[in-house]
Amino acid sequence: MQTKVFLKESEIPKQWYNLAADLPTPLQPPLGPDGKPVSPDMLAPVFPMNLIEQEVSQNRWITIPEGILDLLLRWRPTPLHRARFLEKALDTPARIYYKNESVSPAGSHKPNTAVAQAWYNKQFGIKKLATETGAGQWGSALAFACALIGLECKVFMVRISFEQKPLRKVMMQTWGATCIPSPSPETKAGRDVLAKNPDTPGSLGIAISEAVEAAVTDTTGQTRYALGSVLNHVLLHQTVIGLEAKKQLKLFGEKKVDIVIGCAGGGSNFAGLSFPFTNDKIHGAKIEIIPVEPTSCPTLTKGPFIYDHGDIAKMTPLLPMYSLGHSFVPAAIHAGGLRYHGMAPLVSQGVVEGLFKPMAIPQNECFSAAMLFARTEGIIVAPETSHAVAAVIRKAKEAKEEGKEKVILFNLSGHGLMDLYGYDLFVQGKLVDHELHQDEIDAALAELKGLPRPSLAKTGKW
């Protein structure tokens, strides 16, 4: 029986898929502080123009430049595995498949967009990139990409993760990047947070403010900001995952897929796997598509669909998305990459339109799922990925109860070899579940009251 399938280098996708072209309702634009749509020019100090054009593109298929394909081929195409050992342990009639993005040199799916963003910035004459990172997967990936392409790289890493995972810094240094804990005294945004709350664990929202500030305040004009998730062009670059997976499912002999699952922090790995299948769903295929988030940061399951800032200091435009409020600081769970108050607009709108059915799972159930996965499939997954695994297990058990041969596909977005501290606490029984109470959510959401509401919000919850 087949355990996994590769694709040849020549079979790598040559185009990215842009869901924005196929959404039932057009994506609503980001808004400036004046409540008016942000023009491409206004984003120019933050991103290079070639990426801004991609961000607003309505083209369904966007050709991947040769130079980027050449970078992707360092590790792509990635294998698609059949999880038949997990299936056996669950005694489920479901057939479970996973796309193994952990084989990239940085250990996750993040390099898919990191090499693309680095390449476009280099083309545009930029010399240095500034970014934030949660658990470190994104910062490592951008450091890796900048090393290959020849750009300087500076990473603001959420403090709690910086402390939990000190070797992430070394990883970035090895690729020539600098990495400092956020909030830092290096930026005004960082200093403001530290003044109010010196012991803050930090958050992605804070770190984004710092990185954007570092980019726009470089007076040479040769620094730009790079984001590892949320934005349209980032999600676009990740669609190679789902496009490869489609070809590979056929090689396994599968004619259809019933359930597609990915963990969702900012939304990029989920989008990368699911968007090509979402296209099928829009055109009539019956597919359940599930973004999975932590119960401690339940953006999609408890937040409203609204216009909110991507960062705490309101340096980013207002984005139409699900949000828990831009100053929400999630509990210090080990899935640092899922500790984000907002969600990609494309994923958010997909939820509003009923294309995606989000699910929230507590941390201990996720680590428990990850332990079972490690001891059956053999791969120690990232704490973020463990959310997808936990959802898969729930769905595989449902399939067993229903006696249905469901085909389940999920994204193994990264390995957990840099995140073993969380596993250690779990084995020792010391891991805490952070269920967010409604009054905490209400308090966080209070700051959203005056903000504009996307016109689609009527179909949302708030």
Added chain:
Amino acid sequence: MQTKVFLKESEIPKQWYNLAADLPTPLQPPLGPDGKPVSPDMLAPVFPMNLIEQEVSQNRWITIPEGILDLLLRWRPTPLHRARFLEKALDTPARIYYKNESVSPAGSHKPNTAVAQAWYNKQFGIKKLATETGAGQWGSALAFACALIGLECKVFMVRISFEQKPLRKVMMQTWGATCIPSPSPETKAGRDVLAKNPDTPGSLGIAISEAVEAAVTDTTGQTRYALGSVLNHVLLHQTVIGLEAKKQLKLFGEKKVDIVIGCAGGGSNFAGLSFPFTNDKIHGAKIEIIPVEPTSCPTLTKGPFIYDHGDIAKMTPLLPMYSLGHSFVPAAIHAGGLRYHGMAPLVSQGVVEGLFKPMAIPQNECFSAAMLFARTEGIIVAPETSHAVAAVIRKAKEAKEEGKEKVILFNLSGHGLMDLYGYDLFVQGKLVDHELHQDEIDAALAELKGLPRPSLAKTGKW
């Protein structure tokens, strides 16, 4: 241009290659304390009989059981990469290829034999395996294999590595194994060392004694010992690496290879890549085959070819091998997997017979090579693997000086994501080179004086 080639699952080698069948002079047997050859029965308390039979087999090709193929297919075949970005940085006419064993779930080549040994033990009715580990690659691999197969696993980890890499323990725990620092108070061998030298960094020779003792003193008879290198059957299991690489070089259009390189601690990853090419060399091909070791543990380049014990407590038989003496404790370099006083008998005899040309390289040159590799090829290699990379760079520079289009193949035996502490010290300029002086070597070798000498020793150095 091709960056790497995969093989299909159906193209995985179906047989292991046994160099013992082709050595110009037959391999000499291990000896017991009485100086007489050890019979298979005498090894029965240590290893299951099916592996003992494999250890002494003279068959050239040994069929890989379906059950083991099924386990290997979790991650094999591994990709073969062309290092064209490193080539460019070195401006060399050499074409450099590497077999990427870092994509296994445990991060190295070690699972190739771990799953085989676990499978044979399980077949034989064994319930538990005891082993030692240096840097942790082997212990992790055996823990991984035991999880998949359903065996208990106990790992004695060399103390200096246990302290440098605390998360290795967590990795093994995640796969259900227990891991303790060696020397430990749990065994007589460990207690003896601790009594003499409570602050010892430990060594593979000490940890082997403890693991063998733990296996043979289990009165239920259901525990055996597993070794991650050195022995014939271990090297045999690794030959899938070289057998796959041969097919893949052809897919790259290469008709011959000029230089084959692997780092060598006990010899298994070196053997796994090189033995199938050694067969070609024995039959007339002109290939330079280089095992690379640290200057701080120069077994092949400074030790004699002699009969010595594999461990400090003399629990193992006497093996015909290069050795620095069984109580030699190497300096605490970061390539923990290369800190072994001896060398696989098959590799040792290959050196005596002139098939292999060993090379020793100091630690800082190796980390420097690894940094260049990370920033060109993108992969952060294990400190052990960095020795192979350093040798490749020396050879690629030679090719440039000579203006020759050499084809160089090396084994990327593992990634360094669990070993970033060494990179941190290197970046900070704090890494020390431990060049071993002749008087230290002479002192270590003194204990070998009374031991038997293999008949082939006349062609050796001592």
